[in-house]
Amino acid sequence: MPLSPPEQAPEVLAVEGLRITVNGGRTEAVRDVSFTVRAGESVGLVGESGSGKTLTCRSVLGVLPPGCAVAEGTARLGDTELTALDRRGWERLRGQRLGAVFQDPASYLNPSLTVGRQLAEPLRVRQGLSRSEARERAVQLLGAVGLHQPEEVFHRYPFELSGGMLQRVLIATAVAGDPELLVADEATTALDTVVQAEVLDLLAQLRAERGLALLLVSHDLAVVAEVCDRILVFYAGEVVEDGPTEQVLAAPAHPYTEALLRVASIGDWGRRELAVIPGRPPEAGEAPTGCRFADRCEYAAPQCRSDQPVPLRPAGEGRRTRCVRADDLALAGTGREEVTA
Structure with missing residues (x-):
């Protein structure tokens, strides 16, 4: 550890x-x-x-x-x-x-x-x-x-x-x-x-x-x-989440981190199906407005595609996220599949 x-x-x-x-x-x-x-x-x-x-x-x-x-x-x-x-x-x-x-x-x-x-x-x-x-x-x-x-x-x-x-x-x-x-x-x-x-x-x-x-x-x-001790999660040239390792891995505050964990499936060595993240990240030079992960995110809502960059904001003690729906998704917990746009 x-x-x-x-x-x-x-x-x-x-x-x-x-x-x-x-x-x-x-x-x-x-x-x-x-x-x-x-x-x-x-x-x-x-x-x-x-x-x-x-x-x-x-x-x-x-x-x-x-x-x-x-x-x-x-x-x-x-x-x-x-x-x-x-x-x-x-x-x-x-x-x-x-x-x-x-x-x-x-x-x-x-x-x-x-x-x-x-x-x-x-x-x-x-x-x-x-x-x-x-x-x-x-x-x-x-x-x-x-x-x-x-x-x-x-x-x-x-x-x-x-x-x-x-x-x-x-x-x-x-x-x-x-x-x-x-x-x-x-x-x-x-x-x-x-x-x-x-x-x-x-x-x-x-x-x-x-x-x-x-x-x-x-x-x-x-x-x-x-x-x-701590993790910085990068996506498309930005830090989309950071925080203490155990907290980030146990309860990710950004959908991209959650997607990475599904792909990695740490500890689930018996899994037979390969999970993938749909789509592809933006090419260098592409600068989508709003959340850069929105086109690949299953939880994306209209506010995720605003005309302003999404800032990093607090997501609990010692944690930050670049997700505008972090609070909604945190309330959903393991039932995120029920959260719709």
Whole structure:
């Protein structure tokens, strides 16, 4: 189960009113995204492909793809304004206060160098350690992330290690500078179930031991349920719901979240029929008025298609939703199928 940090824990990351454009500013891909992550807290970003969750995380890391840019809003890591950083500022931040782990770890490691050398080199450059000190520290880190016989792993090349071992090496590299925030973007997607569970346990251990804040992107609600204290549900470039994990999964306040849960069917492994969400999300650049999920929503009513964007509003303590019918649907509870437009 997720480990909830104390409410008085300091804010590590604060994102406010984030808007990201693509195609050289001609198309809006992310709109009005605001959230915080506290020390020791894990926040999960979920949603369909193209929903804006990965672009949001890449803006926090300063690695947006060409043609993408932060058009509005702010993102602060502690007292550092990220959206104002230049190249040198990002270089000082990454690997020190900010770490990242991505899908397919082999693509982020040089196949012609041992993993130990690739881990030790940043320790020498960024922390000023001697060659022997960096080697000793690298071996300690490899052991800390659960790699057996870390002294031997230090001398291995990436092609000699399994995908799970490579992901642990990448995590060791990401936490080598003792960062305040770790961004994990689909970090367990390519791993088998057993190795995925081991990596998730490792992330939970690092949070508990180091007070590490974790921002986790995943399409797998079961992973988010296991690891995250809070969930942000993305749809068509917007956050449509957020709140404590257990509450959001037990009683979603937005029909899209409910639809995702039906598709995932967490815990219902005996189900034989595959549920799908009808229709498709809007393409990047499409900006439907009112609720962007209305065309796919079985509960949509005329007020859902107003000419004004739907704002995020409170939906209980610590929760927000972008649904204009949230109160009606909450009253209906499990009988939502009886609620009509």
